[in-house]
Amino acid sequence: MTTLVDVAKKANVSKMTVSRVINHPDKVTDELKQLVYEAMRELDYHPNVIAKALANNSTRIIKLCILEDIDTTEPYYMNLMIGIAKTLDLHQYSLQLVTRNNFDIGNCDGYIITGMRESDVEWIKKLKKPVVMFGENRYGFDYVDTNNKSGTYILSQLALKKGYERLIYVGIDSKESFEYSRESGYLQQVQEKRMMPELHRFGNHSHLAEEFVEKNWDNITKNTAFICASDRLAIGIERGISRCGGKIPEDYGVTGFDGVFLNQVASPKITTIKQSIIEMGSACGENLLDKIVTEDKQGALIFEPKVNLGGTLRV
């Protein structure tokens, strides 16, 4: 492999000049820069990242910290990892998967954290390296997420446009930030239309939503659409309605949130918000690397949601 010194010799300059051409090109005259660029091209020079890392005493390791259980049937975390890894690899960083237990083993240059709860805030604040969260939060941490509020807002709007006259929100029984945002998207739409909000919350399991429909079937008038905070709940609602003999999408509408794997087995497919986890993962990585280089706050990076039309709303 060719090194700085090889290039320096060829260009008749010191290796420091070559280094400067790479890192601080404004501090070198155009004349020398040309010479150096040419030498680099001729020798097909690629900087040695390892040496660079040692000189800057960095590790080129990013830790991905998943603070909730990994449900392996969902490609969610895999997609996230793929997305992050894509970006990191590009910059010759490597990804390390950690949990709460093996968290502080070994050094790193930064953290990507997902699944944070309120109780995690304290120790996260104490981390000495840059952090980017995956998933919105209200503690001032930089994050990447879908626009959760906008998602339910759009789906509610869509349901109304399709002629459903009653909107019931089916949320997740959790105090996490994304849930509040999804609720508020529904609420905003409902208020704009001066409708009566109806909210229910359950653990994120399809059978709970299914039970809910079956128990309350008498009160569920025709022409109602259910705006659900997750595909899982939506699938439960869908099954409940089918069981009770309701017709989707003619008499009842259902929308979900996520666009993940599970939906592939629903029939009809749920109309939902599609999140490109891979893209968001990439963005997460880029954000973090930026932060490592510039040491700046990145703020929130919010992806506008895309509706994935299924068969649970009228055409």
Place this chain on the structure above:
Amino acid sequence: MTTLVDVAKKANVSKMTVSRVINHPDKVTDELKQLVYEAMRELDYHPNVIAKALANNSTRIIKLCILEDIDTTEPYYMNLMIGIAKTLDLHQYSLQLVTRNNFDIGNCDGYIITGMRESDVEWIKKLKKPVVMFGENRYGFDYVDTNNKSGTYILSQLALKKGYERLIYVGIDSKESFEYSRESGYLQQVQEKRMMPELHRFGNHSHLAEEFVEKNWDNITKNTAFICASDRLAIGIERGISRCGGKIPEDYGVTGFDGVFLNQVASPKITTIKQSIIEMGSACGENLLDKIVTEDKQGALIFEPKVNLGGTLRV
């Protein structure tokens, strides 16, 4: 962070001794070793991988080279990557995904290659860094794979045990090694039982298998089981039989190979061979890292197949 020198001072030895305690402990007296170990423990010393890499002029990068098209709906490659990454991360190596095009950009310590064709053999032989293949081959490259032959052998055996009296093999129309192995597993079982082998080959698409069943329905006697070389073909066979009014598993049996995602949407689920791609990926990584350290040939690492019972064979 504490360094070699810190440990050396604390233990009253030279840093070289500390380095030796780590890398060549047999060349240091027990007395000094004890001192050094103690110092390392007290100072919570963790070697700096970056410095190590620089000194050894290694890159800590492994290239994963996928030589076939990536079907993103299948979690196959994701699982493979997860598996590999798991191992590599553990050893602070990073994974770089490359294709034929960007293959020789940048240096690396080793390669994991999958989807090799015959035409790739030449350039792979010329690589100067250790290589491990994912998927069997007959060119002497080290590899990791499921025992393909054993898989079809076992499924054929199982089908016979369940009372099916005729076994038809449905293979993939390809000259790749795994296909030959799967065929030979079927053939061995059939020959042991002194049955008449019946083989057919198609491109790996479900509709081709489906067509085959429909066109030949008259010749497909009851009590026949189809041993398929992939889940995709198996799904096609299953659909074909259903269309023609055949009953699975009462009158007809079907087995697949892979245990991948697609199977989740089949009804009834295919009885198939389950491959733990993640585990195999990990093994691939370990094999390669071993090879990098020892410079030895690793040979083949073959995973014994596990049958995943679905509903396409009698109970």
Place this chain on the structure above:
DNA sequence: GTTTAATTTGTTACCGATAACACATCAGAT
């Protein structure tokens, strides 16, 4: 009881980059 060889430890140079400092060079100010 030397001589020789083997074992153990320390010294030095080096891996390939960067930062901090030192040294030219040249413009403008006095």
Place this chain on the structure above:
DNA sequence: ATCTGATGTGTTATCGGTAACAAATTAAAC
């Protein structure tokens, strides 16, 4: 013409390890 200060370039030390060699100690051989 000399003195400043800005700018561009080269020198040196350093990051945290390892290999190769040198030195010191110990053991074995004659």
